[in-house]
Amino acid sequence: MTKREIKPLKGPIEALVKVPGSKSITQRALICAALAEGESILEDALRSEDPDLLAQALAATGVRVEFSETALKIGGIGGSPRLSGKEIFMGNNGTGARFFLAYASLGKGTPIVLTGTKRLCERPFKSLIEALRAWGASLSCLEKEGFLPIKIAGGGLSGGEVSLSVSESSQFLSALLLVGPYTREPAVIKLSSPLVSRPYVDLTLAVMEIFGAEVEEREETFLVHQQKYQARHYQIEADASSASYFLAAAALVGGQVTVANLPKDSLQGDAAFAGILSRMGCEVTYDKGVTVTRDPKISLRGIDINMGRYPDLVPTLAVVAAKAKGKTIIRGVPHLRFKETDRLKAVATELRKCEVPVEELEDGLIIEGTDNIKGAEIETYDDHRIAMAFAILGLVVEGMVILNPGCVAKSFPNFWEILGTLYA
Incomplete structure (x- = not known):
């Protein structure tokens, strides 16, 4: 060693x-830019293991990803990821894996498998999986229920009201919010537990707003109407x-x-x-x-x-x-x-x-x-x-x-x- x-x-x-640049902002902006129509430029996007793995995963669903010294160029796919039958390896990137799980559930095509390191396959996904299934996602845990690796068959997400526990991670909520504009009906997310790491949810809402999507919040409920992200030239702090x-x-x-x-x-x-x-x-x-x-x-x-x-x-x-x-x-x-x-x-x-x-x-x-x-x-x-x-x-x-x-x-x-x- x-x-x-x-x-x-x-x-x-x-x-x-x-x-x-911020890892948290980069990964949220990658999802928004991938779902948008047209080309987004993410200035000072972080180039490191986690966002690079997420960018590669998005590229496997038809998103155009170009790396330069100071920016990422993302050619969005307008809310319709194309599932290619590939295995998607997310390392130990918990944020990226949870966001991608929700994102890929919007897709169509040949089912894919999302996996990662041994540690990532030990980290919790159950609450997010249950919420996505309630929205109609076809998700199969291949080894242990509630954990990676997960087979994602896609087919889109219905939206509607869903109950979500966020006691283990706020990333579950952020993942649902990020795909909320593309569910078939308005997405209504009701929290069933106290929210941990609230600033990360605020960050998700801020990045969504930058890409043109708004979220209503009432007490412990988040409402996302059908919208479309707009391509952006975005300077990441x-x-x-x-x-x-x-x-x-x-x-x-x-x-x-x-x-x-x-x-x-x-x-x-x-x-x-x-x-x-x-x-x-x-x-x-x-x-x-x-x-x-x-x-x-x-x-x-x-x-x-x-x-x-x-x-x-x-x-x-x-x-x-x-x-x-x-x-x-x-x-x-x-x-x-x-x-x-x-x-x-x-x-x-x-x-x-x-x-x-x-x-x-x-x-x-x-x-x-x-x-x-x-x-x-x-x-x-x-x-x-x-x-x-x-x-x-x-x-x-x-x-x-x-x-x-x-x-x-x-x-x-x-x-x-x-x-x-x-x-x-």
Whole structure:
């Protein structure tokens, strides 16, 4: 197995970085552009493992996909995917797999099989499958009910009223919303459980609106009328989750980091990370991007926070909390156990290796900050966010080694290159 040693930084940092485009926006825009008629151009679309796998899957249904250095050109198919009998491999891309499952259910042709890595085939799909079947989708789980691999026969979706549990993932709701404009009757989605990760649903609604579709929301019900997405030339903003690692570097090391291409009015919920760092003792300013500053003479402080709206930020927050004075209590994220790995267990296990006191809760973590963090070999569990978060902790700890560093390709292929600029 490959490994990468992280060298600590000496003294405060001052850095200006530009991170790649948002993975969450890119994957939502890909679905909308594929269903639209005409050519869409997605400027600064993220080129990484997850969106590339989704783009390849869409191409297998008749969508024209052209990659360039700075953009994706998508030739839409007007709401009618063509199923080609191929096996579609989605890696460990849970978002892409759930979106594609709903998208392909609109199609016609020879049934296809959607599959992925062993871990993706262990992640939950049951609530989404049941909702799509209620809309008339012909879906057959080939090994275990509620899980990939799934045979998709297509035939279109009826729409109408459907009940949906979103306790495990908001992606189930986003998947139904994205195809809602193309169901035969108005799509009425009633939630049967509290919604986790609400900002990701808001992001879905915002991207749908950019492509010309509107959704009505009343209490726990979403109504999507028959509409058509319009092709767009769309500038995709920076990935707020990717930005979080470099903002965390300023918090941990001291000094100042600016992420140049993340706007103050970002569509992404994870842009809230700068505000979380301000609660811990950092200064946050916005000009051409977002800047986080920490005076090295001022210590970070622990906080008590519900991260249910921002689950992808938990590994990053956890490594910052490891150096903060007092306890940090992270709540409201039981659904993190269904991600690329059980992220709560993974973060707790690796922090303990570094001799950071941590208690694992059913829905979160309690982390006691310490000045006696030790470097360790960090198992990444093929989880990009574990690798990147602990790499940032390595900026203030001797002897931090990241195993399987290539797993960052899932969302941030040039992470190590940009991390290297902090040493300049």
